[in-house]
Amino acid sequence: MSIIKTFDELKELYAKNKELLSLRECSHEEELSYENKRCRREILVCGGTGCKSSRADEIISNLNTEIEKAGLAGEVTVEITGCFGFCEKGPVVKIEPDNIFYVQVTPEDAEEIVTENLVNGRTIERLLYEEPTISQKVKRQDEMSFYKKQMRIALRNCGLINPEKIDEYIAAKGYQALGKVVTEMTSDDLIKLISDSGLRGRGGGGFPTGLKWSFAKKYDADQKYIICNADEGDPGAFMDRSILEGDPHSVLEAMAIAGYAIGATKGYIYIRAEYPLAINRLRIAMKQARELGLLGKNIFGTGFDFDIELKYGAGAFVCGEETALIRSIEGSRGEPTYKPPFPAESGLWDKPTSVNNVETFANIPEIILKGAEWYSSIGTATSKGTKVFALAGKINNVGLVEVPMGTTLREIIYEIGGGIKNGKAFKAVQTGGPSGGCLPASSLDTPIDYESLQAIGSMMGSGGMIVLDEDNCMVDIAKFYLEFTVEESCGKCTPCRIGNRRLYEILERITKGQGTKSDITDLKELGQTIKDTSLCGLGQTAPNPILSTLHFFMDEYEAHINEKSCPAGTCTDLLTYDITDKCIGCTKCARQCPVNCIEGKVKQLHVIDQVKCIKCGACYTACPVDAITKK
CATH class of the missing domain: 1.20.1440.230 (NADH-ubiquinone oxidoreductase 51kDa subunit, iron-sulphur binding domain)
Known part of the structure; x- marks a missing residue:
């Protein structure tokens, strides 16, 4: 492909490429007929970190082999995508345009998917997701409770496009927001639009994005910087990493837009070195964008220059704080500095700098294309738009969810998350990572927005949400x-x-x-x-x-x-294991004990030596008749 010199050339390329996503973006309003078994099909395979670690690459290889065997080469294509969000049930395979959603697929399932589904038109029931509350198999993605209440803006392209192909991002109107901004808007127009949208920083602080950009714009300097904070370090959080793995171009485009807003020509993405897949896809995306002239000098022939460099972090949680992050990029120890001055005035190498996190940037192109009024109509009075959460813990549907601000905790946990695992009782939900709080059942109807969570002792944070049950202390x-x-x-x-x-x-x-x-x-x-x-x-x-x-x-x-007791039975120093009269003398507990603290003959009551007992619980788990108590 040649360099795109004007915005009109990008629009022309979009018109040529949009057919690439036609099967994936169809309405799915009608079931397709299999009378013509050789109609065009696409198989989308989740290529996020979780699914790749569960042999997604082998699934792709086997699918291509089986397609060739079935004589369907040219009729059926296989594409890797970013994360679909349903991490609990990966690897995920989706058949388009049928919208059939298969979960926990293995490489060995490839032959059956091709012969049964593609050739014979029969859905493979055993690979369908089963709703935990009603024990019912669900065929299509849009029918699954996990997705019904979601609204995907930041995650709009994750699970839709191949993140390693810029053609597919352009087919999803990629880089059109950048083109619109640099050819039709002033920096003041742009900042006003972002301010009017109500977008607030998704990294945890919730500071208005347009206001942050306006601060950096007002300072004069020979050089300014845009920094993308991708140092996602909360335990259990994987929102930003998944966006970078599934839709890296959206972040590159948004950083260039932010550069235009404040007058910056250079950007840095500060990302943990332990995220190799996200780093690799960013490298690919940056190379492709430069080759098309969408990063670098004279973008769209307007004289606007902007380029991006990757900087690797070593996994220090404190470097998620913007001034510590800046010090780390400069080569110093990652430590916070006193404010003021704020980075907008004196940041990277003492130059005006604007720092936003990955999710914040991922919203920007869509806001520009659809307008501030559209975005501000979503959410609550003070918290606009959507928020991505990494839903984890004692929950049936672990994964990434994106919901409108104002959605309640109850809706996320019980409707999207499918309730608590193994029928256990809900105890608490921890929001906001190490900086957040633990909220009880009485808070489940709290709407999720910055002010509501703060009012009850927690916070939005970057989006970690860990569900706890009755067994958690x-x-x-x-x-x-x-x-x-x-x-x-x-x-x-x-x-x-x-x-x-x-x-x-x-x-x-x-x-x-x-x-x-x-x-x-x-x-x-x-x-x-x-x-x-x-x-x-x-x-x-x-x-x-x-x-x-x-x-x-x-x-x-x-x-x-x-x-001196732990009601949840978690704190081992406070636990006591006892064998009751229900003991049948099977000796299983004694055989499982790692310290030989259980004595007793076959078919006789056994006894635990409390002095020797290390409270490991092996006996409790092994007992076939529930004769051992834990208190």
Whole structure:
């Protein structure tokens, strides 16, 4: 392909390419007839990290082999895509234009998919998803409860296009937003449009994007920078990584648009080195964009220059904070700096810099193409648009979900997420990662927006959402997040470096049965002090998991301290395993015990030596008659 010199040339290329996605974007309103068995078909195979680790590449290879054997070469094509979002049931294979959605596919299923589905027109029932609440198989993606309430804007191309083919991104109107901006709009027009849309930063802070760009624009400098924060480090979070793996061009296009807004010609994507697939696809996308003249010099013949460079992070959680990230790009230790000055005035190499995260950028092209009014009509009064969440934990449908702001926690967990695994009782949902809070069942009808979550002691964060059930101990959960924060603290400020470690030590004492009543007061007072005095957002929000669990689950703290017991049966130091009269003397427990602390003869009651017992639970799991109690 030759360099695209004008916006009109891009539009012409779009007109030629849009047929590439015709089968994938059809309405699916009518079932297709298989009378003509050689009609055109496409097989889309999820190529996200999760599915690739479950042999997606082998599935693609086997499908191509079977298509060749069946004489369907030229009639059926196989394409890799980004993440469909339904990670719990990967690898995912989708047949278009039928919209048939197969889950947990293996390479060995390729022959049956081709011969049964493509040749004979018979759906393979065993590969269909079964709704957990009604035990019913679902054939089509648009009929699945996981997708019904979703609205995909940031994820619009994930699972639709091949992320390694720029032709397919252009067929999805890719780079048209950039063309429109640089040929038809001033930077002030652009910033006003983004401001009017109500888009707020999706990295956790929720700062208005248009306002952030306006700050960087007003400072004069010989060089300005755009930074994409792809240092996604929350435990259980994979939203940004999946966007980069499935739709890298949308982020490149949005960064160029942001560059035009503030007067920057250079961009950096700061991404963790441990995300090799996202890095590889970004490299491919950047190379393709440069070859077409969509990155680099004189974009669309307008005189606007913008190019992007990758910078790799080493996995430090604190580098998700924008000033620490900037220091890391400069080659210094990743530590936050005092504000002001803010990066908009003095950021990378002391030049005006605007930092946004991946999901924020992914929204930009669609807002420009569809308008501020369209975007601002979605969501709530103060939180516009949609939000992507990584739904994980004790939930039936683990995966990426994108919903309009204002959707309730209950809708996400029970309608999209399919409820709690194994019929267990819901206990809490942790939102916002290590910086967020744990919310109980009484908060399930809370609408998801920045202000509502903050009002009840949690936060949106970058979009981690971990569901907890009756077997989770909330004191232990708070300790888990504090341990993470202590390990990830840069150590620059005393409240975070020392204060969080003291919080962790108190929690550790409590979970070992050594807590005292004064510990509750100490946790509250020290937690609030750390929030008030820490240098950056990591320290300021680190106590949230403790403060929220103290507020909503005080009874569990009191049980640990007053009764020296863990109601959830999680804290091993507080557990006691006993063998009851139900014991039939089968000896299975004794054979499974790793420390030989169980004694008893065959067909006689067995006894556990409590001094030797290490509370591993092997006996509890092995007993066939539920004769062992855990309390």
